[in-house]
Amino acid sequence: MSSFVIKTLRWGKNYLLSILDSHLIHYPSPLNLTYAWSFGSSAGICLVIQLLSGIFLAMHYTPHIDLAFSSVEHIMRDVNNGWLIRYIHANGASMFFIVVYCHIFRGLYYGSYMQPRQLLWCSGVLIFILMMGTAFMGYVLPWGQMSFWGATVITSLVTAVPVVGQSIVDWLWGGFTVNNATLNRFFSLHFFLPFIIAALTLIHLALLHKDGSNNPLGVDSTGDKIPFYPYYVIKDLFAFFCFLTFFGVFVFYFPNALGHPDNYIPADPMQTPAHIVPEWYFLPFYAVLRSIPDKLGGVAAMGGALIVLFLIPFTNTSEIRSTTFRPIFKIFYWLLVADFLLLGWIGQKPVKDVFVWVGQVATVFYFLFFVVLIPVIGIIEAKLVSYKTKRYVRDNKTYIKLSRIF
Amino acid sequence: MALRAVFTKYNKGAALAAASATTAAFSLVNSQSSAKCEEETLHSPSYPWDHLGLLSSYDCAALRRGFQVYRQVCATCHSVERIHYRELVGVTHTTEELIEMASEVDVLDGPNDEGEMFERPGKLTDPLPSPYQNEEQGRMANGGALPPDLSLMVKARHAGQDYLFSILTGYMDPPAGKEMMPGLYYNPYFPGSAIAMPPPLQDDGVEYEDGTPATISQQARDVVQFLNWCAEPEADGRKKDALTYMVVLGITAVVTGYYKRFRWATLKTRAITYVK
Numbered sequence: 001m002s003s004f005v006i007k008t009l010r011w012g013k014n015y016l017l018s019i020l021d022s023h024l025i026h027y028p029s030p031l032n033l034t035y036a037w038s039f040g041s042s043a044g045i046c047l048v049i050q051l052l053s054g055i056f057l058a059m060h061y062t063p064h065i066d067l068a069f070s071s072v073e074h075i076m077r078d079v080n081n082g083w084l085i086r087y088i089h090a091n092g093a094s095m096f097f098i099v100v101y102c103h104i105f106r107g108l109y110y111g112s113y114m115q116p117r118q119l120l121w122c123s124g125v126l127i128f129i130l131m132m133g134t135a136f137m138g139y140v141l142p143w144g145q146m147s148f149w150g151a152t153v154i155t156s157l158v159t160a161v162p163v164v165g166q167s168i169v170d171w172l173w174g175g176f177t178v179n180n181a182t183l184n185r186f187f188s189l190h191f192f193l194p195f196i197i198a199a200l201t202l203i204h205l206a207l208l209h210k211d212g213s214n215n216p217l218g219v220d221s222t223g224d225k226i227p228f229y230p231y232y233v234i235k236d237l238f239a240f241f242c243f244l245t246f247f248g249v250f251v252f253y254f255p256n257a258l259g260h261p262d263n264y265i266p267a268d269p270m271q272t273p274a275h276i277v278p279e280w281y282f283l284p285f286y287a288v289l290r291s292i293p294d295k296l297g298g299v300a301a302m303g304g305a306l307i308v309l310f311l312i313p314f315t316n317t318s319e320i321r322s323t324t325f326r327p328i329f330k331i332f333y334w335l336l337v338a339d340f341l342l343l344g345w346i347g348q349k350p351v352k353d354v355f356v357w358v359g360q361v362a363t364v365f366y367f368l369f370f371v372v373l374i375p376v377i378g379i380i381e382a383k384l385v386s387y388k389t390k391r392y393v394r395d396n397k398t399y400i401k402l403s404r405i406f
Numbered sequence: 407m408a409l410r411a412v413f414t415k416y417n418k419g420a421a422l423a424a425a426s427a428t429t430a431a432f433s434l435v436n437s438q439s440s441a442k443c444e445e446e447t448l449h450s451p452s453y454p455w456d457h458l459g460l461l462s463s464y465d466c467a468a469l470r471r472g473f474q475v476y477r478q479v480c481a482t483c484h485s486v487e488r489i490h491y492r493e494l495v496g497v498t499h500t501t502e503e504l505i506e507m508a509s510e511v512d513v514l515d516g517p518n519d520e521g522e523m524f525e526r527p528g529k530l531t532d533p534l535p536s537p538y539q540n541e542e543q544g545r546m547a548n549g550g551a552l553p554p555d556l557s558l559m560v561k562a563r564h565a566g567q568d569y570l571f572s573i574l575t576g577y578m579d580p581p582a583g584k585e586m587m588p589g590l591y592y593n594p595y596f597p598g599s600a601i602a603m604p605p606p607l608q609d610d611g612v613e614y615e616d617g618t619p620a621t622i623s624q625q626a627r628d629v630v631q632f633l634n635w636c637a638e639p640e641a642d643g644r645k646k647d648a649l650t651y652m653v654v655l656g657i658t659a660v661v662t663g664y665y666k667r668f669r670w671a672t673l674k675t676r677a678i679t680y681v682k
Contacts, residue, residue, distance in 0.1 A: 031673065073488055073558075076640070083640040084647070230669050238666045241659035248655060252648030253460055256561060264562035264637075265554075274597070 218321025283347030472632025
């Protein structure tokens with residue numbers, strides 16, 4: 001008995017518990033990770049927060065068109081701390097997206113998608129797309145005006161598919177309009193998809209731990225690793241508590257700031273709201289959708305805006321990971337960040353006047369960045385580097401002369 | 407050298423370039439669209455609500471007056487169907503007052519053992535009575551426009567409190583040349599400026615128990631606070647919990663931050679020496 005206990009206590013040697021040891025405790029990490037790397041673990045905790053709060057909400061929620069809105073108000077008013085659970089879940093979705101967007105742009109800046117981490121990046125994009133689907137269906141559940149009309153607008157996009165579009169939409173709806181069957185299946189899928197996301201998160205982690213984390217210098221860090229515990233456990237924990245304070249400001253003081261007031265009006269299929277606006281985290285992609293004057297074209301562009309993210313590891317031509325050492329790319333990286341914010345702002349403006357062409361220019365830049373700028377800038381930078389080194393090696397004096405001309 | 411200088415300059419200017427590009431686009435769009443936005447509808451001004459502060463609570467006297475305005479004025483046409491008498495206990499009135507108030511209402515209940523519906527005096531657990539038996543009756547009584555339920559009104563409009571106060575106090579004669587359809591009233595804060603609700607409040611339209619002069623703006627202020635409570639009855643408790651949360655989390659974050667520095671100190675201060 002005692003030998004059994006002792007063997008089990010040496011959990012680094014235990015065939016089951018050693019997973020924890022080799023991935024959370026003695027996992028070798030680069031020495032120089034900044035707080036930008038903490039968004040990954042924060043995103044993981046966000047998923048857990050959403051799962052837990054969601055499970056408690058589901059205990060009190062009723063997925064029926066006549067009862068859904070009232071059951072949410074029941075949670076807000078009658079369930080003990082129900083308002084807290086619901087505000088955590090509703091704002092938690094926004095917080096999750098804030099963290100994930102930061103995580104994605106961090107990966108983009110430091111070239112975390114480059115060889116050998118291509119699949120890691122792609123698994124992340126897949127998680128992001130599933131998150132968007134889950135968040136969209138979750139927003140339908142309270143069955144307010146924005147829920148209903150958002151669901152109607154977004155599912156109707158599928159009618160853009162030639163020939164079979166309408167049939168597919170009827171099949172998605174389970175009827176000839178957004179109805180009780182739609183609400184029911186959205187509830188079911190909204191409950192189910194997060195577990196798929198959780199499974200993909202484990203795959204994402206497995207793919208990460210295959211080659212280890214990238215780092216701010218983008219160089220091989222094998223020579224100088226430190227254990228994950230205590231260094232990154234404590235560092236990520238500090239980052240998470242700071243993030244949780246930010247989260248709390250919204251939950252406790254501005255719980256409806258990120259939502260739309262129309263969703264406190266019960267869904268009414270006979271009355272269309274003046275402006276139908278998706279949640280803020282969809283706005284950049286919504287702007288891409290509306291920038292194309294053709295329905296099918298718009299849907300294809302919006303899909304493309306997500307699909308293009310899968311391509312980055314394969315269109316990339318740079319061998320230098322970190323943007324810190326890529327002066328030309330750095331300019332365009334920050335332009336992309338600005339472009340993405342601009343798209344988000346355009347997404348909540350009416351489709352008229354100058355908003356249309358600003359949106360179109362921003363959309364063109366978005367695609368240009370991924371399809372053209374990433375490969376071309378990589379090639380240009382490589383040429384400039386090799387040009388400079390060759391010249392320098394051949395004739396130091398000529399190099400200095402040449403550089404004066406530049 | 408010059409080439410490198412240009413790159414370094416652009417390096418430092420990368421964020422600046424992005425920022426200025428966005429700013430330029432924003433200012434361009436704003437300059438072209440500001441003149442056209444939201445024709446004929448005034449945005450409500452921002453009023454200094456006492457109860458909206460991060461450490462403030464509802465003013466129970468105002469809620470009690472606001473509930474009185476609701477019962478004597480608004481309740482003729484509007485319901486607050488999500489509020490029960492029990493929720494008002496300790497907020498606007500005492501238990502005894504509310505039991506008496508509820509018992510003055512006849513509530514349809516049943517069916518009883520014989521299968522008959524019957525009327526009984528209201529109880530604390532009943533919701534506040536609705537002026538209509540159903541939506542169709544409400545439409546019928548108001549020329550087709552159903553007066554909306556007010557339980558969530560403050561949360562269901564942009565800048566809810568300011569908007570409702572502006573609507574209640576914003577009635578005026580239509581500007582010259584503006585034709586009003588019969589049954590519609592001019593109110594510049596309402597989308598489209600024509601509202602079906604007649605001006606609900608009058609000076610001294612109610613008589614407050616506590617002697618507060620019942621001007622239109624006083625009544626509007628009180629009833630908006632009451633409706634704010636209807637939409638967010640949890641707000642006081644939420645702000646109280648918030649303080650605990652923020653203090654606890656703040657301390658935790660500081661302690662964790664210190665501990666992080668402590669654990670990393672050896673790594674941060676190490677020196678690497680290369681020996682030939």
